[in-house]
Amino acid sequence: MPAADLSQQPARPSALDPAVAARLRRSADGLVAAIVREHDTGDVLMLAWMDDEALHRTLTTGRATYWSRSRKEYWVKGATSGHHQYVRSVALDCDGDALLVTVDQVGAACHTGTHTCFSDELTVTRPEEDA
């Protein structure tokens, strides 16, 4: 049962294979989430966003390409930083709103210079019965 705010159409023109585009369930702003995982380590590196064209470029150039929600533009990871992401594989999830992008990561994935963006551990307090 799709949420009311899903977009059936790409936000921008794209050369993405129509058979793939038809399986996407986009957010209201035309995006799907892209989870980025490192091939060699399995580490989850970052979360970014793709529209149809960013996915098309990722699939056809082998370089991870995202849509920047703040800058409203395409963004080839590493183009500025040199921290390239060479794409090994891309998988779509069961409901079409998330991608798992497996990459060879050059240098740090995070713009802060850390290996992954997920370095802020929150405190989990499990109840005693689960301890």
Place this chain on the structure above:
Amino acid sequence: MPAADLSQQPARPSALDPAVAARLRRSADGLVAAIVREHDTGDVLMLAWMDDEALHRTLTTGRATYWSRSRKEYWVKGATSGHHQYVRSVALDCDGDALLVTVDQVGAACHTGTHTCFSDELTVTRPEEDA
């Protein structure tokens, strides 16, 4: 530079630690993305969504709890299916809009019965110079 559509306030009342809540950068509908990873295998299982209260419940009960965008309600993973997720750790990303939730998964993570939700591999055609 935050996108214009970020919400500075929780969408619903929550008992989440204010110090954690202050670090969240929520979507327009008050949510952050939750990437779910299996502890033992490192497999990325699924992507779900949390509001402040879902994160609070996840951190304090040790059971992964999400916000269902379609049903507009909280959802304890496994409550219906028996496919529970016992939370090992939760990390927030550098810009506060995504969580990495590491769990012990009971049974299949995907509602389709597969181990992970990411079973639809897309074709990647790398240019010859990268081959």
